């Protein structure tokens with residue numbers, strides 16, 4: 001009897017202890033209200049451009065949501081080095097957040113180069129954003145590949161359809177023959193232009209205006225808002241509305257930093273990422289529309305703007321599709337092949 005009572009008492013004590021410990025544990029998982037967090041968020045763009053405005057809004061929302069506990073300093077492009085330097089700073093945790101274009105991780109995360117594949121997405125930008133938001137291939141499988149390289153994508157989103165500018169008219173694949181095309185640091189983007197007969201050179205956009213001006217390169221690709229805001233149209237005579245690809249950006253975080261945060265802080269970040277999806281989309285849409293007019297109406301720096309017909313786009317599409325085989329056979333292994341195939345099914349099903 002005595003032993004039975006003692007056993008019962010010990011059991012009760014053990015249960016009480018575990019309840020107390022669990023309560024303490026869940027308190028530890030949440031943040032200390034007194035603590036403040038000071039983080040860095042680096043972007044590849046300047047004030048007024050889509051990535052920077054996105055990051056500012058992201059920072060403001062988190063500051064407000066956390067009652068001032070979270071303070072994020074947003075950096076314009078250039079202050080912390082080139083786009084590739086910025087990726088390295090994210091990987092090493094020097095900055096906590098970054099907007100990264102997959103084109104600048106081309107030499108690290110092979111699978112991320114799939115965004116170089118032209119004519120892969122649809123012509124409907126809202127549908128494309130929906131695919132980026134919901135794709136399992138991207139948000140689960142590709143995200144895992146990035147995490148292996150200490151980059152955690154929180155969202156994939158578009159900055160608009162890509163267009164070409166040149167120092168001459170770019171209407172047919174023949175126009176790209178020997179053409180000195182600037183690309184981002186992705187071997188697959190370069191290969192895609194080689195498929196058109198071009199002679200691509202990878203460089204940071206920080207050098208692009210000067211390089212277009214002095215003829216080191218003769219043309220480039222970007223969404224309209226960026227062409228206008230970076231004044232590339234001032235040193236290019238022609239622009240082609242080609243919509244040959246969509247510009248994809250990733251909101252990313254350093255995974256060790258993110259995983260080490262209290263649960264409530266992580267939840268605030270996740271909630272803000274979700275809120276920012278429509279905000280980012282509207283931001284790029286507005287700027288791409290407004291700044292097209294500004295290029296067309298510019299009399300000081302006139303630019304000849306043409307829009308490709310469907311038949312003209314088909315001539316490029318025909319040369320772009322075999323690049324998918326190259327990606328699967330020469331660039332990635334089984335996982336990369338599976339990610340692309342899965343994404344293609346998701347795109348087909350979304351239409």
Ligand code: 6CS
Pocket residue numbers: 044045083101159184204205221222223226247
């Ligand atoms: O062309 C580029 O490299 C730049 N384009 C955009 C739309 N954002 C940043 C990027 O570095």
